[in-house]
Amino acid sequence: MHALTEAAIRRSLVNCSRSEAAALALPRDFAELDWASLDVLGWRDPKAELRGYLVHEQDGEPIGIALRAADTKMSSRRSAMCLLCHSVQSADAISLFTARRVGEAGRNGNTVGTYVCADLDCASRVRVVPPSAQHLDDELQALAVEEQAAGLRQRLRAFTADVTRR
Numbered sequence: 001m002h003a004l005t006e007a008a009i010r011r012s013l014v015n016c017s018r019s020e021a022a023a024l025a026l027p028r029d030f031a032e033l034d035w036a037s038l039d040v041l042g043w044r045d046p047k048a049e050l051r052g053y054l055v056h057e058q059d060g061e062p063i064g065i066a067l068r069a070a071d072t073k074m075s076s077r078r079s080a081m082c083l084l085c086h087s088v089q090s091a092d093a094i095s096l097f098t099a100r101r102v103g104e105a106g107r108n109g110n111t112v113g114t115y116v117c118a119d120l121d122c123a124s125r126v127r128v129v130p131p132s133a134q135h136l137d138d139e140l141q142a143l144a145v146e147e148q149a150a151g152l153r154q155r156l157r158a159f160t161a162d163v164t165r166r
């Protein structure tokens with residue numbers, strides 16, 4: 001994605017109030033982000049434990065979703081899959097997040113929930129060559145990575161459509 005300024009990130013959030021957007025804390029490594037390698041910028045709010053954000057691009061425009069993590073953790077003895085990047089991890093590294101829907105639905109307390117990597121760092125996981133492609137040559141490995149990234153972008157779009165549907 002294209003590099004975004006702090007102001008553009010705050011403006012991109014579609015499902016929180018202006019004061020909430022103004023209060024959010026950016027990721028600690030914001031100044032060093034490698035934007036070109038990111039399909040989505042996802043982070044947990046360093047100052048508000050249960051809050052998190054996913055900002056990505058749709059048709060060249062940044063669109064951000066504010067999320068709230070469940071305050072319960074799943075067991076580390078089980079495994080679970082992130083429904084955005086499809087990585088499988090120990091279940092305590094996956095969290096249930098809810099996003100308030102936009103407009104009247106959101107004001108009435110309506111949310112959309114999904115299971116996502118607890119650190120919201122799906123972007124770095126889709127850049128890792130999957131085990132099923134590790135024996136392949138570089139070109140096919142790159143293709144497998146691009147497929148994972150495309151899947152993440154597609155599922156993000158679907159999730160965003162759920163949150164913004166009126």
Ligand SMILES: [Zn+2]
Pocket residue numbers: 082083084085086087116117121122125
């Ligand atoms: Zn993920």
